[in-house]
Amino acid sequence: MKNTKGSFTVEASLVFSLVFLMVAAFVYIFVIMYQYVNIQSIADEAVTKGAYYYVNQTGEKYSSYKINELYWRIYDTNKNEKISGISNYVNKLLDKSILPTEKNISVNTNNKILMKNLQIEIQEIYPLPVGNMFDIFGLSPVLSLKAVATSPLDDNAEFIRNMDIVKDMRNCIQNSDNKWIGEDSQMEDIIEKLLKKK
Numbered sequence: 001m002k003n004t005k006g007s008f009t010v011e012a013s014l015v016f017s018l019v020f021l022m023v024a025a026f027v028y029i030f031v032i033m034y035q036y037v038n039i040q041s042i043a044d045e046a047v048t049k050g051a052y053y054y055v056n057q058t059g060e061k062y063s064s065y066k067i068n069e070l071y072w073r074i075y076d077t078n079k080n081e082k083i084s085g086i087s088n089y090v091n092k093l094l095d096k097s098i099l100p101t102e103k104n105i106s107v108n109t110n111n112k113i114l115m116k117n118l119q120i121e122i123q124e125i126y127p128l129p130v131g132n133m134f135d136i137f138g139l140s141p142v143l144s145l146k147a148v149a150t151s152p153l154d155d156n157a158e159f160i161r162n163m164d165i166v167k168d169m170r171n172c173i174q175n176s177d178n179k180w181i182g183e184d185s186q187m188e189d190i191i192e193k194l195l196k197k198k
Contacts, residue, residue, distance in 0.1 A: 034098075035097065035098075035101075036145045039145060040149070042090065043121075045093070046090045047118055047119070050120065053082070053085065055155040087105050097124075102125045105120070105122055105123075106122075107120050115152050117153065118150070118151050120150075122147045125142050125145075126144075128143060
């Protein structure tokens with residue numbers, strides 16, 4: 001007859017350990033999922049408010065500067081101050097996080113032909129609770145979360161001016177008006193010069 005005393009205790013301790021580790025892993029996964037949603041919502045909020053702030057269409061100030069240059073839309077000398085103000089706002093929102101992490105924030109403006117965009121990229125790095133245990137499998141001991149948000153820099157006054165210029169140029173081309181090309185020039189000559197191969 002076999003002695004099976006203590007076998008239930010061994011099995012129960014194995015099952016309990018496995019269940020406990022699975023519950024802990026699920027809790028960590030849910031916390032990481034929450035953090036990803038949190039940084040994405042912070043990026044979305046910051047890029048929306050930052051776009052209005054960048055084109056000076058809101059009274060909300062992220063830093064103490066005032067746009068007073070006439071041609072800031074062509075060459076913006078306050079660009080670094082604006083980007084710094086937006087970065088500080090993102091940092092302030094990220095400081096409320098439930099987990100201390102290493103974070104990288106990137107704020108950029110992208111110039112398109114007819115539109116400028118503001119892009120905010122947030123990257124947070126979380127160490128895994130198991131440390132370097134996954135090194136033997138070639139996996140990183142840290143988990144990186146990245147959130148990207150983009151918003152157009154809508155400057156309504158500038159948009160109206162640009163559309164007026166486009167409409168005016170269209171009328172000049174249709175009516176063979178020489179307003180944009182000079183009084184002594186003909187539209188056909190200008191087009192021929194543009195299309196002529198050298």
